[in-house]
Amino acid sequence: xxxxxxxxxxxxxxxxxxxxxxxxxxxxxxxxxxxxxxxxxxxxxxxxxxxxxxxxxxxxxxxxxxxxxxxxxxxxxxxxxxxxxxxxxxxxxxxxxxxxxxxxxxxxxxxxxxxxxxxxxxxxxxxxxxxxxxxxxxxxxxxxxxxxxxxxxxxxxxxxxxxxxxxxxxxxxxxxxxxxxxxxxxxxxxxxxxxxxxxxxxxxxxxxxxxxxxxxxxxxxxxxxxxxxxxxxxxxxxxxxxxxxxxxxxxxxxxxxxxxxxxxxxxxxxxxxxxxxxxxxxxxxxxxxxxxxxxxxxxxxxxxxxxxxxxxxxxxxxxxxxxxxxxxxxxxxxxxxxxxxxxxxxxxxxxxxxxxxxxxxxxxxxxxxxxxxxxxxxxxxxxxxxxxxxxxxxxxxxxxxxxxxxxxxxxxxxxxxxxxxxxxxxxxxxxxxxxxxxxxxxxxxxxxxxxxxxxxxxxxxxxxxxxxxxxxxxxxxxxxxxxxxxxxxxxxxxxxxxxxxxxxxxxxxxxxxxxxxxxxxxxxxxxxxxxxxxxxxxxxxxxxxxxxxxxxxxxxxxxxxxxxxxxxxxxxxxxxxxxxxxxxxxxxxxxxxxxxxxxxxxxxxxxxxxxxxxxxxxxxxxxxxxxxxxxxxxxxxxxxxxxxxxxxxxxxxxxxxxxxxxxxxxxxxxxxxxxxxxxxxxxxxxxxxxxxxxxxxxxxxxxxxxxxxxxxxxxxxxxxxxxxxxxxxxxxxxxxxxxxxxx
Amino acid sequence: xxxxxxxxxxxxxxxxxxxxxxxxxxxxxxxxxxxxxxxxxxxxxxxxxxxxxxxxxxxxxxxxxxxxxxxxxxxxxxxxxxxxxxxxxxxxxxxxxxxxxxxxxxxxxxxxxxxxxxxxxxxxxxxxxxxxxxxxxxxxxxxxxxxxxxxxxxxxxxxxxxxxxxxxxxxxxxxxxxxxxxxxxxxxxxxxxxxxxxxxxxxxxxxxxxxxxxxxxxxxxxxxxxxxxxxxxxxxx
Numbered sequence: 001x002x003x004x005x006x007x008x009x010x011x012x013x014x015x016x017x018x019x020x021x022x023x024x025x026x027x028x029x030x031x032x033x034x035x036x037x038x039x040x041x042x043x044x045x046x047x048x049x050x051x052x053x054x055x056x057x058x059x060x061x062x063x064x065x066x067x068x069x070x071x072x073x074x075x076x077x078x079x080x081x082x083x084x085x086x087x088x089x090x091x092x093x094x095x096x097x098x099x100x101x102x103x104x105x106x107x108x109x110x111x112x113x114x115x116x117x118x119x120x121x122x123x124x125x126x127x128x129x130x131x132x133x134x135x136x137x138x139x140x141x142x143x144x145x146x147x148x149x150x151x152x153x154x155x156x157x158x159x160x161x162x163x164x165x166x167x168x169x170x171x172x173x174x175x176x177x178x179x180x181x182x183x184x185x186x187x188x189x190x191x192x193x194x195x196x197x198x199x200x201x202x203x204x205x206x207x208x209x210x211x212x213x214x215x216x217x218x219x220x221x222x223x224x225x226x227x228x229x230x231x232x233x234x235x236x237x238x239x240x241x242x243x244x245x246x247x248x249x250x251x252x253x254x255x256x257x258x259x260x261x262x263x264x265x266x267x268x269x270x271x272x273x274x275x276x277x278x279x280x281x282x283x284x285x286x287x288x289x290x291x292x293x294x295x296x297x298x299x300x301x302x303x304x305x306x307x308x309x310x311x312x313x314x315x316x317x318x319x320x321x322x323x324x325x326x327x328x329x330x331x332x333x334x335x336x337x338x339x340x341x342x343x344x345x346x347x348x349x350x351x352x353x354x355x356x357x358x359x360x361x362x363x364x365x366x367x368x369x370x371x372x373x374x375x376x377x378x379x380x381x382x383x384x385x386x387x388x389x390x391x392x393x394x395x396x397x398x399x400x401x402x403x404x405x406x407x408x409x410x411x412x413x414x415x416x417x418x419x420x421x422x423x424x425x426x427x428x429x430x431x432x433x434x435x436x437x438x439x440x441x442x443x444x445x446x447x448x449x450x451x452x453x454x455x456x457x458x459x460x461x462x463x464x465x466x467x468x469x470x471x472x473x474x475x476x477x478x479x480x481x482x483x484x485x486x487x488x489x490x491x492x493x494x495x496x497x498x499x500x501x502x503x504x505x506x507x508x509x510x511x512x513x514x515x516x517x518x519x520x521x522x523x524x525x526x527x528x529x530x531x532x533x534x535x536x537x538x539x540x541x542x543x544x545x546x547x548x549x550x551x552x553x554x555x556x557x558x559x560x561x562x563x564x565x566x567x568x569x570x571x572x573x574x575x576x577x578x579x580x581x582x583x584x585x586x587x588x589x590x591x592x593x594x595x596x597x598x599x600x601x602x603x604x605x606x607x608x609x610x611x612x613x614x615x616x617x618x619x620x621x622x623x624x625x626x627x628x629x630x631x632x633x634x635x636x637x638x639x640x641x642x643x644x645x646x647x648x649x650x651x652x653x654x655x656x657x658x659x660x661x662x663x664x665x666x667x668x669x670x671x672x673x674x675x676x677x678x679x680x681x682x683x684x685x686x687x688x689x690x691x692x693x694x695x696x697x698x699x700x701x702x703x704x705x706x707x708x709x710x711x712x713x714x715x716x717x718x719x720x721x722x723x724x725x726x727x728x729x730x731x732x733x734x735x736x737x738x739x740x741x742x743x
Numbered sequence: 744x745x746x747x748x749x750x751x752x753x754x755x756x757x758x759x760x761x762x763x764x765x766x767x768x769x770x771x772x773x774x775x776x777x778x779x780x781x782x783x784x785x786x787x788x789x790x791x792x793x794x795x796x797x798x799x800x801x802x803x804x805x806x807x808x809x810x811x812x813x814x815x816x817x818x819x820x821x822x823x824x825x826x827x828x829x830x831x832x833x834x835x836x837x838x839x840x841x842x843x844x845x846x847x848x849x850x851x852x853x854x855x856x857x858x859x860x861x862x863x864x865x866x867x868x869x870x871x872x873x874x875x876x877x878x879x880x881x882x883x884x885x886x887x888x889x890x891x892x893x894x895x896x897x898x899x900x901x902x903x904x905x906x907x908x909x910x911x912x913x914x915x916x917x918x919x920x921x922x923x924x925x926x927x928x929x930x931x932x933x934x935x936x937x938x939x940x941x942x943x944x945x946x947x948x949x950x951x952x953x954x955x956x957x958x959x960x961x962x963x964x965x966x967x968x969x970x971x972x973x974x975x976x977x978x979x980x
Contacts, residue, residue: 677762740754
């Protein structure tokens, strides 16, 4: 028993790594309200003001403050950096200055060159030289891609593939650093390495794993060195709440120093940290004000994390997101909820530091969460538009009690699972391709199986559905194979050693596929089924538009006739994906999520039978198409709730905007209504909800006068952004979304 | 049995407590000056019928959102114009454990009204005007009907939310509110009194329907003035 564990209930966690058991044996559920919370200290306000200044400069500079391409980002590439030297109490930055961005070339040197060039710089000669000899992930992937793979990629059937930079979506269990200290983790990894390397059959998998574990040990040693440069010895366990936060943060920081994955979640730390906070409060080590100050400073650090991106990247994932997602709340397998005082303290940062998109605070909602916590969450949503909600009652039976959220909506078991991220395919384009018999609607290019296009109409639903399925079958095989190549190359050339060091050496893997344009595809098929749809062809006979006569049910109105089509599409997609074996036996999962790429997907898609014009953005995620949900918020939510999480275990994202007036006439009733809405939606089995409580006019004003709204935060699709950080096109799309209003 | 329906709102948050499914019934005998739903006046207007089974379908879809306070509201138009249907619908909704409110204008009472009032759980009662003459000017109907309806509500001990639309120049003086305070003393169980500000959002519907809008030029109710008037409201003891 280590001295740092004094006062903790012991279990097998003291002998082997088991953070989940440690939490379960030691946390104290908190049933009270928010009145105990402390406001910001003077020091917090000072550091926060400094960050606000820097953000203003960053905004003026066009979104990126400073780029340092002099060295490759590794754990110890940069010496220590501070927000306000001498004032930071939780320390550590990616580089030696806040908001300064470095380069991560192992995902793809090409993209790094583009990134650097956009800021008028070139890479130093020594770095260029290295990549004359070293293969990056991006190089590897394109060596293996077939012609057809490249074709579906450039035509926009599959977009956003992580084949040019870090894949992200891996969540280390960074709490391990605090609970055990780095030395213990190294010892455990050494044992694992010996066990794996001594197996009777050294097949490809065992050889690869042994090498990976070796690299993880190397990373752990470097993390110790990094902490040392800030004056901390993290070889042993953390002894109090301040150290627990600091150790956890160092572990996380190493990952975002050397990897630039699209989404790099924090995990599920609040209830873990709370155990230390409770012990310190009981022993008089720290006061509530001090504990809140540690958390505020930790969160402030996460708010200045940045990756260097290209303009093209930002078109897909607008708003400069990091997806530092933190899951808060939820319920344990023993039925006790996992809300603690620190769950409140994390949310309180949105008041102490002001609203902000990062970290991506995600409430794991359950019918069993205590009422005062539900009320507090609703209040924070109404005040800040900065949090999202996911259904713990849906995920827990499958993922256990200690999972966290990768990126926006993807549940991953802490410490035991990793995910292969895989962007998304365009369902609306698959339908159009089917109707055209294998001719892409914008270019006239032939792709996929070739067959006769549909006749002059009205198009027969059974025929359209058959065609959709033929091309779905074709594309899903290709999709799995593309993903296999990407992740094989990523493991080989850009292995995330510092994140994987905080996972079990032999992890379970998920392969996360995705779809975009679900509502467009469902409404289009509904039009074909319930109205009369006639194709319109160009001079070459390619169907480029449709004449749709009559009314048809639209997704988003709780109308089973069309909602069943959306359900069938998602079911058929995962069925097709599962037919094809995956790299490292990963489990196929599926998401209905678009980030902000719904704008890009729409741009790459021609006219559709639902009346949507070519180039018009899709609805985000699983949302109904803008303004087509006309029967009120409940009907809209109910349609989305029918898309089954069992089918789409990588998540079903719904972004919901409502005016404050529609929630109720006074603040008390607005909070009650939002709690009721969340209860009702999740009880119907829905998975995810982004909540924005605001008026369209406010966004219009922010569009015209950005300087008036430096901190306006909105939830877009599984994450939040500063409205100002979005491109004008993305802003327009957000403004065009349905706002549920009073009647 | 069928009812004539104008539309359904699945997320009602202002017509009764909690989250509610609101059925706007078609048809209204009154022609209120400021009505923002003139398209709901004609009982034979629209072409949408609804059966009890469909009402229950929507209630089941809303059930998880209702919580302890929420439920169903029948609004309009004037739901009492279809009293028999409303009564049957509320009974059916009760049988699956959900509460119902009716949102009425006080301009219509018939032989089915008492059964409907007896069956419902809450009445949202619009007091168009406390003065009989002005009541008639606003609604085109006699205030006698309102008084008869209040008797029925009192007889069945129903709880009431009072509502009063405040229109500049029609009922926006201190005196109007004092009179309202007096008038509602005759109602036994009042849970809430709401003054709603007149707005002009429904005006363009009139043009489309070819009906003359009689409050043309009257501005929307000033929010500050409305807040002031709200402070004059007194809940009867």
